[in-house]
Amino acid sequence: MSLRRDATRRRTIGILALLVATVVFILxxxxxxxxxxKTKQEAALFLFSWPSEWHFWQNLVDVVQTRNYxxxxxxxxxxxxxxxxxxxxxxxxxxxxxxxxxxxxGWNKLIYACILIGLMxxxxxxxxxWVLQAIGLFKTIHGMILIQVAYxxxxxxxxxxxFIGTIPRDLDEAAIIDGAKSWQVFFKVILPLLKPVTxxxxxxxxxxxxxxxxxxxxxxxxxxxxxxQLTLFNFQSQFQSQYNLLFMNILLVTIPPLFVFIFFNRxxxxxxxSGAVKG
Amino acid sequence: xxTLRHSAALAAAITLTSGMAQAEVTLNLxxxxxxxxxxxxxxxxxxxTAANPDVTFxxxxxxxxxxxxxxxxxxxxxxxxxxxxxYNSGSxxxxxxxxxxxxxxxxxxxxxxxxxxxxxxxxxxDGTVRGVPFxxxxxxxxxxxxxxxxxxxxxxPKTWDEFMANNAKIxxxxxxxVATTFGDTWTSQLFVLGDxxxxxxxxxxxxxxxxxxxAKYANTPAAARGFQYLEDVFKAGYxxxxxxxxxxxxGMRMVATGEAAHYPMLTFAMATVKQNTPDNINDLGxxxxxxxxxxxxxxxxxxxxxxxxxxxxxNVDAAKDFLNFVASVEGCQAMIGAIxxxxxxxxxxxxxxxxxxxxxxxxxxxxxxxxxxxxALEFLxxxxxxxxxxxxxxxxxxxxxAAEATxxxxxxxxxxxxxxGLPNW
Amino acid sequence: xxxxxxxxxxxxxxxxxxxxxxxxxxxPTIASFWFSLTRWDLFAAEFIGWDNYRQFFxxxxxxxxxxxxxxxxVVTSGAKTVLGLMLAVLLTSGIxxxxxxxxxxxxxxxxxxxxVGITFxxxxxxxxxxxxxxxxSIGIDGPAWLSDPALALYSVAMIDIWKGVGLATLxxxxxxxxxxxxxxxxSRIDGATRWQQFWxxxxxxxxxxxxxxxxxxxxxxxxxxxxxxxxxxxxPGFASDVLASVIYKQYQAGFYGLATAGNxxxxxxxxxxxxxLTYWFNKREVDL
Numbered sequence: 001m002s003l004r005r006d007a008t009r010r011r012t013i014g015i016l017a018l019l020v021a022t023v024v025f026i027l028x029x030x031x032x033x034x035x036x037x038k039t040k041q042e043a044a045l046f047l048f049s050w051p052s053e054w055h056f057w058q059n060l061v062d063v064v065q066t067r068n069y070x071x072x073x074x075x076x077x078x079x080x081x082x083x084x085x086x087x088x089x090x091x092x093x094x095x096x097x098x099x100x101x102x103x104x105x106g107w108n109k110l111i112y113a114c115i116l117i118g119l120m121x122x123x124x125x126x127x128x129x130w131v132l133q134a135i136g137l138f139k140t141i142h143g144m145i146l147i148q149v150a151y152x153x154x155x156x157x158x159x160x161x162x163f164i165g166t167i168p169r170d171l172d173e174a175a176i177i178d179g180a181k182s183w184q185v186f187f188k189v190i191l192p193l194l195k196p197v198t199x200x201x202x203x204x205x206x207x208x209x210x211x212x213x214x215x216x217x218x219x220x221x222x223x224x225x226x227x228x229q230l231t232l233f234n235f236q237s238q239f240q241s242q243y244n245l246l247f248m249n250i251l252l253v254t255i256p257p258l259f260v261f262i263f264f265n266r267x268x269x270x271x272x273x274s275g276a277v278k279g
Numbered sequence: 280x281x282t283l284r285h286s287a288a289l290a291a292a293i294t295l296t297s298g299m300a301q302a303e304v305t306l307n308l309x310x311x312x313x314x315x316x317x318x319x320x321x322x323x324x325x326x327x328t329a330a331n332p333d334v335t336f337x338x339x340x341x342x343x344x345x346x347x348x349x350x351x352x353x354x355x356x357x358x359x360x361x362x363x364x365x366y367n368s369g370s371x372x373x374x375x376x377x378x379x380x381x382x383x384x385x386x387x388x389x390x391x392x393x394x395x396x397x398x399x400x401x402x403x404x405d406g407t408v409r410g411v412p413f414x415x416x417x418x419x420x421x422x423x424x425x426x427x428x429x430x431x432x433x434x435x436p437k438t439w440d441e442f443m444a445n446n447a448k449i450x451x452x453x454x455x456x457v458a459t460t461f462g463d464t465w466t467s468q469l470f471v472l473g474d475x476x477x478x479x480x481x482x483x484x485x486x487x488x489x490x491x492x493x494a495k496y497a498n499t500p501a502a503a504r505g506f507q508y509l510e511d512v513f514k515a516g517y518x519x520x521x522x523x524x525x526x527x528x529x530g531m532r533m534v535a536t537g538e539a540a541h542y543p544m545l546t547f548a549m550a551t552v553k554q555n556t557p558d559n560i561n562d563l564g565x566x567x568x569x570x571x572x573x574x575x576x577x578x579x580x581x582x583x584x585x586x587x588x589x590x591x592x593x594n595v596d597a598a599k600d601f602l603n604f605v606a607s608v609e610g611c612q613a614m615i616g617a618i619x620x621x622x623x624x625x626x627x628x629x630x631x632x633x634x635x636x637x638x639x640x641x642x643x644x645x646x647x648x649x650x651x652x653x654x655a656l657e658f659l660x661x662x663x664x665x666x667x668x669x670x671x672x673x674x675x676x677x678x679x680x681a682a683e684a685t686x687x688x689x690x691x692x693x694x695x696x697x698x699x700g701l702p703n704w
Numbered sequence: 705x706x707x708x709x710x711x712x713x714x715x716x717x718x719x720x721x722x723x724x725x726x727x728x729x730x731x732p733t734i735a736s737f738w739f740s741l742t743r744w745d746l747f748a749a750e751f752i753g754w755d756n757y758r759q760f761f762x763x764x765x766x767x768x769x770x771x772x773x774x775x776x777x778v779v780t781s782g783a784k785t786v787l788g789l790m791l792a793v794l795l796t797s798g799i800x801x802x803x804x805x806x807x808x809x810x811x812x813x814x815x816x817x818x819x820v821g822i823t824f825x826x827x828x829x830x831x832x833x834x835x836x837x838x839x840x841s842i843g844i845d846g847p848a849w850l851s852d853p854a855l856a857l858y859s860v861a862m863i864d865i866w867k868g869v870g871l872a873t874l875x876x877x878x879x880x881x882x883x884x885x886x887x888x889x890x891s892r893i894d895g896a897t898r899w900q901q902f903w904x905x906x907x908x909x910x911x912x913x914x915x916x917x918x919x920x921x922x923x924x925x926x927x928x929x930x931x932x933x934x935x936x937x938x939x940p941g942f943a944s945d946v947l948a949s950v951i952y953k954q955y956q957a958g959f960y961g962l963a964t965a966g967n968x969x970x971x972x973x974x975x976x977x978x979x980x981l982t983y984w985f986n987k988r989e990v991d992l
Contacts, residue, residue: 014800018898523851665957
C-alpha cells in the first residue's frame, strides 16, 4: 500500500520541483531564445516578449557567415583545445591524486601547497607569455592546451584525491601481489573505478575550458586561432551592439557543452547504477 | 565582406595568369570591435587591395574600453601586435610608450595631408609622429530632440540656467528631461568631461596646473562645476526612471524618439541611431554643454583614434604604404562613403557631403569658428583618474554629494600621477 | 636503498603534472611577486619597494571591498552547499522526471558568464524586467535589483548561486552515488526515519563531496570576479566592489605593479581563511 502512496508522493514532489525549476532555471533560457530570433530593433528593447517576427534562420545564417565563417573555425579550435586539455587533466590529475592519497609523506605538504596556490592565485599574464615565448609555445594550440592544464590541475587533483579515498586499498594491494606494475595498477584497476568522478571532471572542465574567454584572449592571439567565446566579440562592443545576433551566438556556442552534458549525464547515471549494483 | 573575398580571388587570379613572383603580403590589423571601425576598415582595405592586389588584410577584433587597453599593451610588450593597430590618440596613446613600441611615421608622405591640430595627440615624447587619424573628430555635448523642442516652444540653451529652465518645462510636459544611462558607466562622465571648454574659458591654465599638481578639482570651482551639474540634474528628478541600468543605446533611442529631450553624449553616436532608429535621424539636434555664461560657450572636442604600426612588425614598409593611403583624401572619402558623415575629418581637403544630418550640421559651426572648440582634458594632460566613471555614477545617483566627489576624484588622480611616475607628485 | 622495494605509488606519477604546473604557473607567479614591488607599465619596471602595498591599503574602498568579499563568499558558498545537497538528495530520490530535472538544474553551468550577465541584466531590469513585471502583477513594487547600492551585491550573489548550484549538485550526486546502500538498509532496519537517515547517514558519508563543494565555492567566492564584472562592474559606484574587482580595475587602469600587489594581498586573505579550514577538514578525516 505504502508503495502506491510513495509513488503519488514522488509524482507530487516531481511536479512541484518541475514548476519551480521551470520558473527559476528555464525562463532565462526562453529569454535567450526569444532574443536570438528577434529583429535587431526589437532585440535592442530587451523586453521579455514573444518575438513579433521569427528570424531564427536568418539570424543563424548571419552569425555563422560573419567574418568568413569564423564561428566554424572557432568551433574546431575550441573543441581541439577542450578535448586535449581535458584528457591530460584526467590522467595527470588522477595520477597525482592517487599518489597523494595513497602515500603519505613530507612531499604531500608541498603538493597541497601547490594545489592551494593553484586554486587561489590569479594567473600572472605577462610573465606567462614570456615563458610561452621562450619555449616556443605562444600562439599555438598545444601551448593553450598546456595552459588550461596548468590552470585546471589543482581542481582535478583535489577532486580525485577526495574520491580515491573511497576506493579500498585492498584492491591495489591485491593487484600488486598478483605482480602488476605500479602503472598497471593505476591504469587498469584504479582509473576505471574513478569513472563517476572522471565523468564529473570531464563535464565540469570541458565546459569551463570551452567557455573560457580571457585565457585565449591573451595566450592565443591570431585570427586563425579564434575560439568560440572570442566570436562573441564580433557582436558585442562598447558602443554598438546587435543583441539579436549576440544572443544567437550565445545560443550556438552553448550547444557543444549541452551535447557533452546530455551525453555524459547518462554516463553519470550509469556509473552510479553500477556502483549501486556492486554495493 | 563580399568585396574582400572577391578581390582576394582576383589577386590570386592575377598572380596565376601573370606568373610573376610578386611578393604577396598579408597585413594583420588589430581593431576595436566597434561596428563603425569595422565598416570603415573594410571599405579602406577593399579599396586598397583593389589598387594593390598583392596586399591582403586579416582583421582581428579586440574588446573596447580598458580591457582593450590592456590587450593592446600586452601585445605590444610581447611583440605580438601584428602590422597595424587602431587605438586611441592622446593620453592613452602616450601610455603605449610610443617611442619604443611604434614605428616612426614622421616622414610618411601622407602626413602632409593631416591637419596640424591632430599631430600633437599622436606625437611621442621625442617629437616624432607615430600615427595617422582614423575616423572623424567628435564633440562632447548634448543631443536634443528637435521635435520636442518645437512642440514645447523651447530654444537651444546657451547657459546652464537656461538648460535647467528648459528641463523644468520638459518635465512638466511629462517627458524625460535628461536621458541618463549609468548601465554603461562611461556615459556618466559627459557632464564633467564635456564641460572642459567652459573650464578652460574660465581658468586657461587649468590643464597645465593640473598636470603639475598645482590645481585640483576640489579647489577649482570652475572644474568642480561638472560634478555639481550632475547632482543638480539628479536632485531635480530630471532623469529617466531606469537611469541606473539603462545603456548607451537606450539613451540614444530615448532622445531620438522623443521619449527624452536631452542626452549628453559624444557625437560618434550617429551610427547607432542609423542602425537602431533610422527614421528619427533628422529629429536630433546637438549643442555644446552650456556653461555659466553665454558669451564664453563652446564645444569640447575629442580627437579620433589613429592607426599605428608596431615597431616589431615584419611588414613595416607595406603597412606604411597602406597608412599613406588612409591619410589621403581618397582614403578619407572611402571612410565617409562607408559610414556617412559623423563629424569633420582630420584630412585636408576632405569635404563632407552636403546633406549631413541636422545634428552633424549643428556641430560643424563650432569647428568653423575660431576659438569655439577646445580639446578634451585627456588630450592636454596625461592624467585621467581611472575611477572617474564610478564617482560620477555615485554623484548622479545621489550616493555621494558633489563636494565630496571632487575630493575623492583628486585622490584618484594622485594615484594615477604617481603610477605614471610624473614629477611633482 | 637499492634493496628497498620501490613503492607501488611512485613519485614519477606526479612528474608530468608538476612540469606543466611549475613552468606555466609557478614560475610566472613568482616572477609577478617581484613585479608587485615595482612600478610596472608592461614595458619597463622600476623598483619602488613597498609603495604599491601602501597605495593599495590607501584605496578608499578597500574596507568596503573586503567586507563585500567576505559577505559574497559566505552567502554564495553557504547557499551552494545547502541547496546543492538538498537538490542532490531530491534528484536521487527517484522523483518523477528526475533525469530531466537534473539536466535543468545543470543548464546554467553550460552558459558562458558573458551570456549569463547580459541575460540577467535584462531580467532584473527595474521597469521592464520580467522579475519586476511579475512582482508587479501580484501588487509588489520590485526594487532596482542591480542598481540599488544596498541590494546590488546580493542580487549578483543570487545570480552566482543560480549559475553555480548545478555544479555543487553534480558533485553531491557523484558523492551520494559512492555511499553504499547497505548503510541506508542498516539504518532502516534500526527504524530510522528519512530525516534521521539524512542526518546520520547521508550528511556524514557525503563528507568528501562537502569538503570539495565548500572549499571550491569558498575560494571561488573569495576570488569571484566574472559574474560581478558581467553584471554590475562593482557598481553602482563602488557598492558591489569586491577585492578581485578592485584589483582588476587597477589592472585595467594600467597599474600593473599595483594590481599584482593587490593579487598578493588577495592570495594572503584566501590563505588565511582556507588553510585553517582545510587543516580542520583533514584532521576530521583522520578521525573518521
